[in-house]
Amino acid sequence: MANILVFAETRNGEIRKIAFEAVTAARQLADATGGGEVHAVLAGASGIGAKASQLGTYGADVVLVSESADFAGYARESLAATVADRARTGGYRAVVIGFSAQGRDLAPRVAARIDAPLASDVTDISATADSITVKHPAYANKVIMTLVITGSPVVVSIRPSAFTATESAKTARTETLAASPAQGATVTVTEVKEGAKGRPDLGEAAIIVSGGRGLKAAENFKLVEDLADAFGNAAVGATRAVTDDGWRPHSDQIGQTGRQVSPQLYVALGISGAIQHLAGMRTSRTIVAINKDKEAPIFKVADYGIVGDVLEILPVLTAAIKGARQGH
Amino acid sequence: MKIAVCIKRTPDSESRFKIAASGAAIDETGLKFDMDDFAGYAVEAALQLNEKAGGGETVVYAVGPDNVQETLRKAMSMGADRAVQLKADSVPADGIAIAKALAAELKDGGFDLILFGKHAFDSSAGVVGTATAELLGIPCVTAASELTIENGTGRARRELEGAAEILTFPLPAAITIDEGVARPRYPSLKGIMAAKKKPLESKPAQLGPSRITVQKMELPPERPAGRIIGEGSAAVPELVKLLQNEAKVL
Numbered sequence: 001m002a003n004i005l006v007f008a009e010t011r012n013g014e015i016r017k018i019a020f021e022a023v024t025a026a027r028q029l030a031d032a033t034g035g036g037e038v039h040a041v042l043a044g045a046s047g048i049g050a051k052a053s054q055l056g057t058y059g060a061d062v063v064l065v066s067e068s069a070d071f072a073g074y075a076r077e078s079l080a081a082t083v084a085d086r087a088r089t090g091g092y093r094a095v096v097i098g099f100s101a102q103g104r105d106l107a108p109r110v111a112a113r114i115d116a117p118l119a120s121d122v123t124d125i126s127a128t129a130d131s132i133t134v135k136h137p138a139y140a141n142k143v144i145m146t147l148v149i150t151g152s153p154v155v156v157s158i159r160p161s162a163f164t165a166t167e168s169a170k171t172a173r174t175e176t177l178a179a180s181p182a183q184g185a186t187v188t189v190t191e192v193k194e195g196a197k198g199r200p201d202l203g204e205a206a207i208i209v210s211g212g213r214g215l216k217a218a219e220n221f222k223l224v225e226d227l228a229d230a231f232g233n234a235a236v237g238a239t240r241a242v243t244d245d246g247w248r249p250h251s252d253q254i255g256q257t258g259r260q261v262s263p264q265l266y267v268a269l270g271i272s273g274a275i276q277h278l279a280g281m282r283t284s285r286t287i288v289a290i291n292k293d294k295e296a297p298i299f300k301v302a303d304y305g306i307v308g309d310v311l312e313i314l315p316v317l318t319a320a321i322k323g324a325r326q327g328h
Numbered sequence: 329m330k331i332a333v334c335i336k337r338t339p340d341s342e343s344r345f346k347i348a349a350s351g352a353a354i355d356e357t358g359l360k361f362d363m364d365d366f367a368g369y370a371v372e373a374a375l376q377l378n379e380k381a382g383g384g385e386t387v388v389y390a391v392g393p394d395n396v397q398e399t400l401r402k403a404m405s406m407g408a409d410r411a412v413q414l415k416a417d418s419v420p421a422d423g424i425a426i427a428k429a430l431a432a433e434l435k436d437g438g439f440d441l442i443l444f445g446k447h448a449f450d451s452s453a454g455v456v457g458t459a460t461a462e463l464l465g466i467p468c469v470t471a472a473s474e475l476t477i478e479n480g481t482g483r484a485r486r487e488l489e490g491a492a493e494i495l496t497f498p499l500p501a502a503i504t505i506d507e508g509v510a511r512p513r514y515p516s517l518k519g520i521m522a523a524k525k526k527p528l529e530s531k532p533a534q535l536g537p538s539r540i541t542v543q544k545m546e547l548p549p550e551r552p553a554g555r556i557i558g559e560g561s562a563a564v565p566e567l568v569k570l571l572q573n574e575a576k577v578l
Binding site for chain 1: 339341342345347354365366421422423424427449450451452453454455456457458459460462463465466467468469470471473486487488489490491492493494495496497498501507508536538539540541542543544545546547548551552553554555556557558559560561563564565567568570571572575577578
């Protein structure tokens with residue numbers, strides 16, 4: 001029986017979805033190793049402790065509330081010190097962190113500080129008495145690795161959306177956790193630029209509508225946006241060719257060197273399906289492709305393909321999706 | 329500035345991979361290896377920073393067997409001044425073990441800046457750079473998509489989910505490089521010739537113990553063969569029906 005420590009990510013005073021997924025993964029790991037406790041670090045500005053019960057809902061036994069003015073933003077060095085100090089003294093079997101933008105930075109810091117092995121971006125975790133086994137998609141999702149990690153504690157970062165946040169009713173106890181100060185020189189956040197409001201992040205969206213060179217011009221992305229609106233809460237992505245040409249920001253790029261996504265539905269518009277792009281979206285559950293070239297590689301992975309002019313088909317599809325969602 | 333760039337040799341990412349007979353590695357037969365894409369961005373970023381500063385030294389490091397010397401030579405053919413191989417029979421799966429070797433080597437190097445790729449294509453883990461910075465106790469930006477250095481202060485941008493951070497940091501610092509910072513140049517013939525004469529030092533890597541082992545590698549399940557349901561906007565009603573009744577995503 002062993003306890004598991006979780007980093008519960010927050011931003012702008014809200015607990016993020018990845019935190020509930022991390023608590024779920026930790027709960028499963030604790031139960032698999034004889035029913036230890038799950039302790040979640042909840043760090044934020046004054047008042048974040050009021051959200052602690054949300055973590056209990058997903059199976060946290062104890063919420064370690066660390067309130068500090070520094071933690072209003074992502075204070076990487078002091079957060080790493082706070083999580084590492086707790087991990088070092090708390091006798092944990094594992095530390096679970098999300099493989100999000102924050103977690104990609106935090107997990108290596110924590111692992112280095114406590115001299116623990118780190119398995120990144122895992123999609124499955126199991127445990128025996130003396131080792132933890134994880135699955136990790138590597139080679140840009142082209143190879144699945146099974147890794148065995150020895151030692152204790154170990155640090156594991158979990159791929160967003162790989163673990164479905166599952167309720168496991170607990171009334172979490174809360175404890176206060178003192179923030180550990182950063183030591184030495186640090187990075188300073190001078191500004192956080194918020195992206196377009198009203199659209200979910202590519203990593204969190206259930207539906208992604210994505211455009212390639214076949215759209216012919218930057219302004220035609222308006223048609224892609226319209227389709228995303230028709231679906232309701234869809235995110236908009238793009239190919240590398242499109243972000244390289246500056247039609248869309250670099251952060252919208254889906255592919256091997258951009259974001260790797262697995263939504264329920266991926267709609268590829270005017271995308272030929274270069275290997276670089278397929279590596280970023282081939283694990284999507286359902287793929288729709290519209291492209292003028294019937295030999296385009298995207299049709300090899302598309303569950304539903306339509307051959308034709310994307311600019312002509314898009315308005316028709318947008319109207320049809322709107323109609324279907326209104327029950328016509 | 330004195331800049332270190334830690335690079336990795338990885339297989340061509342456009343390859344079709346097969347699993348080796350051991351079941352715990354990829355079959356390297358016929359694969360082309362080169363400098364990892366993100367390591368290439370990091371080398372280019374270092375060269376541009378030093379070109380802009382009007383001087384300095386760019387030193388490249390790689391951990392691994394003798395085949396990494398080819399990758400180090402490539403970095404020197406792009407313009408790096410010298411190279412160091414931290415020799416190891418293989419590159420461990422435990423990124424912390426690698427970070428220990430790099431930190432031991434770099435700690436007394438007097439570097440203003442230490443650059444890494446944000447992750448390597450093969451392990452896709454993104455551990456080594458940030459962990460090395462932590463072990464060295466210097467500021468670190470993970471996955472910077474923009475990077476400038478002016479008057480001894482660094483400024484970087486980092487993408488978050490649906491937002492971006494603008495960060496400043498003092499030197500020395502470590503940065504892991506995302507795509508967008510710099511597209512790597514092709515080595516010129518002159519660069520390739522010059523690289524043959526540049527110093528390449530080889531010494532044993534002081535790796536930490538590796539606590540992660542690869543038990544198995546497998547290819548992901550193939551997607552069922554694609555299906556074209558029709559042509560032009562006439563196929564839209566059929567698509568909507570399939571999304572509703574078969575895929576159940578509407």
